[in-house]
Amino acid sequence: MITTTNVKFEVYFNGGISNQSEYTVGYYSTIKRARNKASKKSLEYGSYAYSVRRVDATTLRPICSEVA
Numbered sequence: 001m002i003t004t005t006n007v008k009f010e011v012y013f014n015g016g017i018s019n020q021s022e023y024t025v026g027y028y029s030t031i032k033r034a035r036n037k038a039s040k041k042s043l044e045y046g047s048y049a050y051s052v053r054r055v056d057a058t059t060l061r062p063i064c065s066e067v068a
Helices: 031-045
Strands: 007-013 023-028 050-056
Touching: 007 031, 023 031, 031 050
Parallel strands: none
Antiparallel strands: 007 023, 007 050
């Protein structure tokens, strides 16, 4: 079982409609901070290609594909 202390939220660029590769923008401890960062980046670049997903805090591997 994964507790909240073992979870971080990853903001990543998912490529959008372009063929660019996926890359990580950063890791955040709360979903609110992660969503704010993804929204800010999307508005800054006008792409809406930034997403948030839950990752394991120790391995940084995705737990689920997308949360916000």
